[in-house]
Amino acid sequence: MAVGSNHGNGLFFRTLTEVQAQHIHAASSRILEETGMVIHHLEAVELLRQAGAYVEGENHVYFPAWLLEQALRTAPSRVTMYDRMGRPAMYLEGSNTYFGTGSDTLNFLDPFSGERRSWRTEDVAAATRVCDALPNIDFVMSMGLLSDVEKRMINREQYAIMIQNTTKPQVVISEDGDTLRDIIEMAAVAVGGKERLRQKPLLMSYTEPTSPLQHPAESIDKLLVAAEYGMPTNFACGGMAGASVPTTVGGALVQANAEALSGLVIHQLKRPGAPFIYGYGNSPMDMRTMQAVYGTPEAILFQGGLVDLAHFYNLPCWGYAGCCNAKVCDEQAVMESTMFTLMGALQGCNIMHDVFYMEFGLTGSLELLLISNEAIGRARRIQRGIDTDPAHLAVEAIQRVGPGGNFLGDEHTAQYFRENWQPDLSDFNNYENWTLNGSQTMAERAREKLKYLMEHHHPEPVPAEVKEQIERILKAASARLG
Amino acid sequence: MNSFGNMAEAVIAGDFETVKKMTQTMIDEQVDPIAIINQGLMAGMNVVGVRFKAGDMFVPEVMMSARAMSTGIELVKPLIADTNMPSAGKVVIGTVKGDLHDIGKKLVVMMLESAGFQVVDLGVDQAPADFVKAVQEHNPHVVGMSALLTTTMLKMKDTVDALKEAGLRDKVKVIVGGAPVNRSFAEQIGADGFASDAATATDLCKTLAQ
Ligand code: B12
Secondary structure, X not given: OOOOEEOHHXXXXXXXXXXXXXXXXXXXXXXXXXXXXXXXXXXXXXXXXXXXXEEEOOOEEEOOHHHHHHHHHHOOOOEEEEOOOOOEEEEEOOOOOEEEEOOOEOEEEOOOOOOEEEEOHHHHHHHHHHHHHOOOOOEEXXXXXXXXXXXXXXXXXXXHHHHHXXXXXXXXXXXOHHHHHHHHHHHHHHHOOHXXXXXXXXXEEOOOOEOOOEEOHHHHHHHHHHHHHOOOEEOOEEEOEOOOEOOOHHHHHHHHHHHHHHHHHHHHHHOOOOOEEEEEEEOOEOOOOOOEOOOOHHHHHHHHHHHHHHHHHOOOEEEEOOOOOOOOOOHHHHHHHHHHHHHHHHHOOOEEEEEOEEHHHOEEOHHXXXXXXXXHHHHHHHHOOOOOOXXXXXXHHHHHHOOOOOXXXXXXHHHHHHHOOOOOOOOOOOHHHHHHOOOOOHHHHHHHHHHHHHXXXXXXXXOHHHHHHHHHHHHHHHHHHO | OHHHHHHHHHHHHOOHHHHHHHHHHHHHOOOOXXXXXXXXXXXXXXXXXXXXXXXOOOHHHHHXXXXXXXXXXXXXXXXXXXXXXXXXXXXXXXXXXXXXXOHHHHXXXXXXXXXXXXXXXXXXXXXXXXXXXXXXXXXXXXXXXXXXXXXXXXXXXXXXXXXXXXXXXXXXXXXXXXOOOOHHHHHHOOOOEXXXXXXXXXXXXXXXXX
16 A cells, blocks of 8 residues: 555545655655754754764754655554553554544533533543443543642553553553653553563553644653653644644645654664654644634544555554534534544544544543444444455345345345444434433433443453552652652 | 825735835824824724624734734834833733643734734743743733643742742732633632633733733
């Protein structure tokens, strides 16, 4: 596959042509060569200087093309993420797609009181357990910012909650390299040591440097820590089109790609072959409200371009799905998030986060999470495409049933109907039966199911001694931070 | 008067070439430089403010108008004594220690400037001592702090305390903003004001700088 996504049975989608991808690559290379990047990290600048980059002053680095090409050669084209039991859970490669939540929303849209309030430890734990139960949520992020723990401990406490309430892989936020080290410790005790964690990564580090054309110290710190441990990391610089990247989708892609490649170079110099997930977070600025908005047509197109660039470079790719700007789980929420989910699936973005985000990432909704789980299910069926083998072309069945017959009574139907998508939250009842069931909207059905999952789903617990070790790591960190 | 009207129109249209030419013509015709600012350039910008709030203009257009206005101001500035320079007030602003989010703060700066404020932008990652030093140095009407992280928000209180300690708290109004910040937090840390967006921040500064 050169540029574009190959799904099942010939279903193919692409946003850029091969020639367009080449144009963007050339333009990004020009930016890196002629304008360069400011890198606020001495070790990284030194690595780059020794490798042959041009350094002006203390930290203004210019990247020759061969340096990019060298990094592209050493970076792996596929990364496997494992669950807590050490079973392969996500193959980040080609057009495979996986979905997960977002991190650190400030407000929790309490599904039962309808209140928009801050997150408490038990809310994040319950939300994580719900993710554990949902078949189309493949990985988790921290979802909510904890309002009931010491602020410097938030990322560590979030990790302790995640690892104990789901077996699914995690993408983790850490405020600095030190936090990340503690998180790695916790993961290592759960899977049986650092070497095992390196071999079978349970977590991916999330790094989000600042556009335009600069990398802050702590992002590079985390990038280098990840490379050092051989732990997968993304490097999704965050920008707002119209403010920190150009307002045109093409221009945003050129700059985003330049920044992503510069991160890749640093990462591969630290440890050639370390797993790197290419990507960028672009929320266009709405020019009336000045908000960083999610899931606009341009944001979706941007992601399509970015994924095609990842395919062009043969790198795994990071992106978004299932997120929105609405304040409550309403029609806008479902429209924006579902469009993003379906398009992301078709684009073949390997790992998409922020499912359940409302209000541009400031609020999280579990109703939206459940509705998105269903939308992802629909999208996944579409990704399988149309089977055209003899059994699916069903010539014999058509002949058997013949003119005026009915397929309902034919064995072909009985044999194959289960391959078709089946609704869970979507209501296909007639009007009378829908009323008999309480005339519920989809969000109401989602709340009902949430209640059920919260009461009945119990994820595989961590062993008692692991729990103790996690407590010990948390205590030590808390003591260190004073 | 009509030429002031045309100048205001050119500011509204964000046409800096025309604004530049008109300003130069007026200077050559010995029009009062303060009148050029107040009745021509600022008059245009005031309309822009109203139209933006009504949703008839977008941010990039406001920015073009602001640039057009400053092109004119640059030309008349040398003709006016510093003390007579019309200004809506002076604001010192920065993002607090540990926080690198600055898109919102930059927008606040641009909106304030386009409303005629003199703004000193300290940049990101500013410690309480940096704010204190800047207040001592620039003697502003208002000092503004921006924070987008729950962890760094706490630094706002430290700055308010540091201003108190330095004996500056009565001399300057303190305002705060950024996504996690809200009115009750502002009150809790003893700030004088909070605004949830750049347009409201400008109105707030107008009230506080009076
Ligand atoms: C863009 C962005 C980034 C960019 C910032 C680029 C830059 N140069 O600013 C990057 C990618 C660098 C980034 C990094 C991080 N981010 Co960030 N980021 C955002 C995002 C998506 C948008 C922020 C933004 O620019 N909004 C648009 C502007 C225009 O709005 P605004 O900032 O709110 O400003 C308006 C008002 O608040 C007000 N205002 C602002 N300042 C002031 C000041 C005064 C005095 C007044 C009166 C008014 C005022 O006026 C502005 C204009 O209308 C938000 C989510 C969100 N929707 O807010 C997350 C968000 C703020 N980030 C978040 C996080 C967690 C991080 C990271 C820690 C992630 C990581 N581990 O890598 C790092 C932290 C880096 C650091 N040390 O600061 C969380 C914060 C959670 C929290 N509150 O603690 C958020 C909420 C996203 C999330 N849910 O996870 N981020």
